[in-house]
Amino acid sequence: MKKQILDIISSNSRIPTDDISAMLNADKETVEKEIKCMEDAKVICGYPTLINWDNTDCEKVTALIEIKVTPQRDMGFNKVAERIYKFEEVESVYLMSGGFDLTVIIEGKSMKEVSRFVTEKLSTLEYVTSTATYFVLKKYKEHGIIMTDEKEKQERMLITP
Amino acid sequence: MRNPLSKKVEPIKPSGIRKFFDIVSEMDDAISLGVGEPDFDTPWHIREEGIYSLEQGKTFYTSNSGLKELKLEICAYLGRRFGLQYEFNDEVFITVGGSEAIDLALRAMLDEGDEVLLPQPSYVSYEPCITLADGVPVIIELKEEDEFKLTPKQVLDALTDKTKILIMPFPNNPTGAIMTKDELEEIAKICVEKDIFVISDEIYSELTYNSNHVSIASLPGMKERTIVINGFSKSYAMTGWRLGYACGPAIIIDQMLKIHQFAIMCAPTTSQYAAVEALRNGDEDVDKMRTAYNQRRNYLMSEFKKIGLDCFEPFGAFYVFPSIKKFGMTSDEFATRLLMQEKLAVVPGTAFGACGEGFLRISYAYSLDDLKKALKLLKHFIDSLEK
Helix, strand or coil: CHHHHHHHHHHCCCCCHHHHHHHHCCCHHHHHHHHHHHHHCCCCCCCCCCCCHHHCCCCCEEEEEEEEECCECCCECHHHHHHHHCCCCEEEEEECCCCCCEEEEEEECCHHHHHHHHHHHHCCCCCEEEEEEEECCCCCEECCEECCCCCCCCCCCCECC | CCCCCCCCCCCCCCCCHHHHHHHHHHCCCCEECECCCCCCCCCHHHHHHHHHHHHCCCCCCCCCCCCHHHHHHHHHHHHHHHCCCCCCCCCEEEECHHHHHHHHHHHHHCCCCCEEEEEECCCCCHHHHHHHCCCEEEEEECCHHHCCCCCHHHHHHHCCCCEEEEEECCCCCCCCCCCCHHHHHHHHHHHHHHCCEEEEECCCCCCECCCCCCCHHHCCCCHHHEEEEEECCCCCCCHHHCCEEEECCHHHHHHHHHHHHHHCCCCCHHHHHHHHHHHHHCHHHHHHHHHHHHHHHHHHHHHHHHHCCECCCCCECCEECCECHHHCCCHHHHHHHHHHHHCEECEEHHHHCHHHCCEEEEECCCCHHHHHHHHHHHHHHHHHHHC
């Protein structure tokens, strides 16, 4: 049942537990217990909201930064990653295979702010040997959800046999 | 001027769904649970393959019976899913939707006066197609207490010397009823004993929720007397592509193909290329959609209980068929008032045969949000009746 619950809430974390239990033909307490259990086990790590800031008055800039680091003896990449993910500005950090080591996604109020963070905080870090910064120009799809304005039009006829 | 119309065609009644369609189309804010097709878009990789075939200029006729690679994929699919073994070259061909296959099978097999056992409630096209093929429809009224399954006794009671074909419409539109292997075996036994042919419309075969679909053609002695009809509309959400297929004994398929050749030429080429992709790489899409339908089905059953609507639990297709008998109205009255008062459209059971009286067909090919909105209206309506 855990997998089924995850599938349901992965696309809508606000769905009421009553609905989940009806959809899975299970009682509410069981569903609540399973969710709690997955929260405790850090299977479910949070319930953030997918916001398209472009459609608000707030300025937001997203940048993707490739970082090469020198891994540390006994600690590998983890210690370096920790130094980076603790910054509040950092949205995501991934360890990568391929030509560089870490992908860092930064959100800031302006390009200036992001640039300052990269030059002053990230590239100056011990063990960081190089960075490459790419600014996001437009988000088309995130979390499996299409973010462009394309209107969903109901194409189906209202009654068919 | 002479009457330009055929005496055979003119008396055929238009589908009972028509009336509701006309009213609903005039309302701009009606909510409908009356749709008989998936709410999902065709999975992108399937659409993309159709687009690619157009880019490559694959815009010509295919052979009458369809693309060889598609027929091969269909045979492989029927084998792995239902244990059916068909020869791609003379036991299967591609049609314009399952509907064409129904029409062709009847026309290829019926002579004037031959009787066709037709369980109802069932899809709207069987009865007129039987009539158009000069056959005589013998209606078997499926019962709610049998969970709208066909019983051996009903078949035996309806048999005459003239009976030639039995239509097997399971998983069923509009009731959602399915038939298990044991139940099919009893029906199959009668068909073999009494030398009856079967047209098994298995268009909803991928949409069963408590067990895998069993094809009656997979039972002993049945393959040689069964035409299996299936297609891509429901399982892969491909209704508008108009693509189905028929499988059966070469001797019957050959004659069906003859009519198809003259009436249709071949099924749409673009759709056939897309369908090859569907069968090769679409299993996961089908699973996902099945899971979603099942969750909505569970949701509806649980909500019906809360609002006091009686409904047997159906395990197939994407319909539920609740009873409205306790409200003392005909299906048509109930559906009309529901539409006028709450602007919620459902289809009266009578659209699928007279024995659908007292029932409604409610489709759950809708998002959970849509179902929620609709159920609120339905509850409001039922509360107003009970006051």
